[in-house]
Amino acid sequence: MAGYTAPTRDLRFVINELIDLAQYRDLPGFAEATNDVVDAVLEEGGKFASEVLAPLNRVGDVEGCTRNADGSVTTPTGFADAYRQFREAGWGGVSQPVEWGGQGLPLVLGFAIEEILCGANVGFSLYPGLTGSAITAIDAVASPELKQLYLPRMTAGDWLGTMNLTEPHCGTDLGQIRTRAVPQTDGTYAITGTKIFISAGEHDFTENIIHLVLAKTPDAPDSSKGISLFLVPKFLVSPDGTLGERNAVSCGALEHKMGIHGNATCVMNYDGARGWLLGEENRGLAAMFIMMNAARLGVGMQGLGQAEVAYQNGAAYALERRQGRALTGAVDPQQAADLLVVHPDVRRMLMDAKAFTEGMRALALWTGMQVELAEKAPDQAAREKANDWVGLMTPVIKGYGTDQGFATAVAMQQVWGGHGYIAENGMEQFVRDARIPMIYEGTNGIQAMDLVGRKLPAHGGRAIQAFFATIDSECAAAQGDERLAGIVAGLGKANGEMKAATMWFLQNAPANPNHGGAGAFAYLHIAGIVSLGLMWLRMARVAAKALDDAAGDKAFYEAKLVTARYFAERSLPDAGALRRKIAAGADSMMALPAEAFAAA
Numbered sequence: 001m002a003g004y005t006a007p008t009r010d011l012r013f014v015i016n017e018l019i020d021l022a023q024y025r026d027l028p029g030f031a032e033a034t035n036d037v038v039d040a041v042l043e044e045g046g047k048f049a050s051e052v053l054a055p056l057n058r059v060g061d062v063e064g065c066t067r068n069a070d071g072s073v074t075t076p077t078g079f080a081d082a083y084r085q086f087r088e089a090g091w092g093g094v095s096q097p098v099e100w101g102g103q104g105l106p107l108v109l110g111f112a113i114e115e116i117l118c119g120a121n122v123g124f125s126l127y128p129g130l131t132g133s134a135i136t137a138i139d140a141v142a143s144p145e146l147k148q149l150y151l152p153r154m155t156a157g158d159w160l161g162t163m164n165l166t167e168p169h170c171g172t173d174l175g176q177i178r179t180r181a182v183p184q185t186d187g188t189y190a191i192t193g194t195k196i197f198i199s200a201g202e203h204d205f206t207e208n209i210i211h212l213v214l215a216k217t218p219d220a221p222d223s224s225k226g227i228s229l230f231l232v233p234k235f236l237v238s239p240d241g242t243l244g245e246r247n248a249v250s251c252g253a254l255e256h257k258m259g260i261h262g263n264a265t266c267v268m269n270y271d272g273a274r275g276w277l278l279g280e281e282n283r284g285l286a287a288m289f290i291m292m293n294a295a296r297l298g299v300g301m302q303g304l305g306q307a308e309v310a311y312q313n314g315a316a317y318a319l320e321r322r323q324g325r326a327l328t329g330a331v332d333p334q335q336a337a338d339l340l341v342v343h344p345d346v347r348r349m350l351m352d353a354k355a356f357t358e359g360m361r362a363l364a365l366w367t368g369m370q371v372e373l374a375e376k377a378p379d380q381a382a383r384e385k386a387n388d389w390v391g392l393m394t395p396v397i398k399g400y401g402t403d404q405g406f407a408t409a410v411a412m413q414q415v416w417g418g419h420g421y422i423a424e425n426g427m428e429q430f431v432r433d434a435r436i437p438m439i440y441e442g443t444n445g446i447q448a449m450d451l452v453g454r455k456l457p458a459h460g461g462r463a464i465q466a467f468f469a470t471i472d473s474e475c476a477a478a479q480g481d482e483r484l485a486g487i488v489a490g491l492g493k494a495n496g497e498m499k500a501a502t503m504w505f506l507q508n509a510p511a512n513p514n515h516g517g518a519g520a521f522a523y524l525h526i527a528g529i530v531s532l533g534l535m536w537l538r539m540a541r542v543a544a545k546a547l548d549d550a551a552g553d554k555a556f557y558e559a560k561l562v563t564a565r566y567f568a569e570r571s572l573p574d575a576g577a578l579r580r581k582i583a584a585g586a587d588s589m590m591a592l593p594a595e596a597f598a599a600a
Helices: 008-018 035-063 079-089 107-141 144-155 284-318 344-376 380-415 417-421 427-438 444-455 458-477 482-508 513-548 554-570 574-583
Strands: 159-164 180-183 189-199 208-216 227-233 235-237 243-246 249-254 265-278
Touching: 008 035, 008 107, 008 344, 008 513, 008 554, 035 079, 035 107, 035 427, 079 107, 107 144, 107 159, 107 189, 107 208, 107 227, 107 265, 107 284, 107 344, 144 159, 144 208, 144 227, 159 189, 159 284, 189 208, 189 227, 208 265, 208 284, 227 235, 227 284, 284 344, 284 380, 284 427, 344 380, 344 513, 344 554, 380 417, 380 427, 380 444, 380 458, 380 513, 417 427, 444 458, 444 513, 458 482, 458 513, 482 513, 482 554, 482 574, 513 554, 513 574
Parallel strands: 159 208, 180 208
Antiparallel strands: 180 189, 189 265, 208 227, 227 265, 235 243, 249 265
8 A cells, every 4th residue: 555754854944044944933833933833843743643633545435425315424433533532642733823723933943844744635625625725715704703703713623624616517716606695684694505626615624614715695796706705604603603504505516526535525515504795795806815815825735745645656666667678788687677766767757756755845945934924024024025926936836737746747647557447456546546636726728727817917017127136136145056057057047937938928918829829838837847947946056065064864865966967968959849839829729620520
């Protein structure tokens, strides 16, 4: 059976050395985040994930969830008890505000724990996963009374939260939603409608579930401008926090899915359920995007987590399975065959996986730090710069991160050969579980369109210009160190390709928007490649300095330099091919009549 070990050494490297959390000690919530505290949180989180959650991963896949006759849902064996341990240990509140009972540690630590949970058992991680995003949205727009009533209990993990957007006839096009919210005399709303694909919509973890639901009031515009956001609890809550009668919301069915069987993905029926308006009427989409943007970063962590666990098991197999002889001659002549790891094509897959997982981890955690700086940095310019970075990188982490997370899971299954196709070995589950992050919280095509259509032109291109300038300056600063020469040259060239692609859009997309749409997916991947290249340059510089300083763990830092060189040689050149795809434009893509795609 597949196993999982939290990548705590690499997480410590990114947080303590690359980000250097110690330099932010003056910011609110950072004083307690010493290196010792960071190490302890990561070690204990990793222990919980590997000892409690990972053994349940296949259990969840095989058993799935069960909807009972009364509409309740029973989760797989061991899941509810694992959540009890999760809640009692306070893992859901690591980076939540102290005001609501959280530990108030830096968000980057919360991101790290999220990756660990997703790597160990992504089906389980989805139960508490959206609660943090729901807390963020409620904290941003709810009335003080609603905050006081719900946030302490959600932060403690006593109640979990969900996000209800999708309906049978609309997903991305939320302007079409039909769920209705009718005002009542007591200030609440009667919510009626059906939502589908609701992760953790019903379960046996907590006594209450807090649903955040998009709906339209009777006189609202029949478009996305008429959407409002409502808080709808499974059980009504008295002013003192005690639970009252069951609300008119129920799980109508469980979806039968390709993967993440351990999570209850529900059809939710609202039959005049009582709901409370969050924020302003007709401003629900803006409020929901507070939650959705946080969730999209979380989905990126799912892609990373599945890539990491697949890589660990692929590497382990390559180090024990013997097949064939090395091309240069027998490495272990006393054995019947050499290990898989000696073969260049197996090395290609392993190195691709290592370069992606470590690079994406650095990018995700760096972005998590910027989320915090966008709120807490001491001056407006620093907050603006951090916010621009987060806006630019959110679709990249969600889109490129999950595309490559899935590709990595597939490659690691390939390392196992025929045994990777056999269910009990666990590799095919990683492939199936890694597929959904590319779809939900906005498909990756939508992420690409968001990046090209909204993030690039925002504020006159301020964010992308700052991104280019950062790479130029950091490449210049790294000149002169031969150990970094390959990554500097490769990153500089890839950055030039991304600049050229950006300019092509500016020159061609305004006259024909299809040019932007046709090239968006390739641009998303250029952005991912270049962003990881920047992270690899930064990591290589830290590793080179650590080696110069004889900091210890020599093999770890030398491996960083080798992997940085590999990424520069084998991944950064892809930016050129992607830029040429963009420059091909949309003409041939859009030329066929629609009926040409129909079966003959």
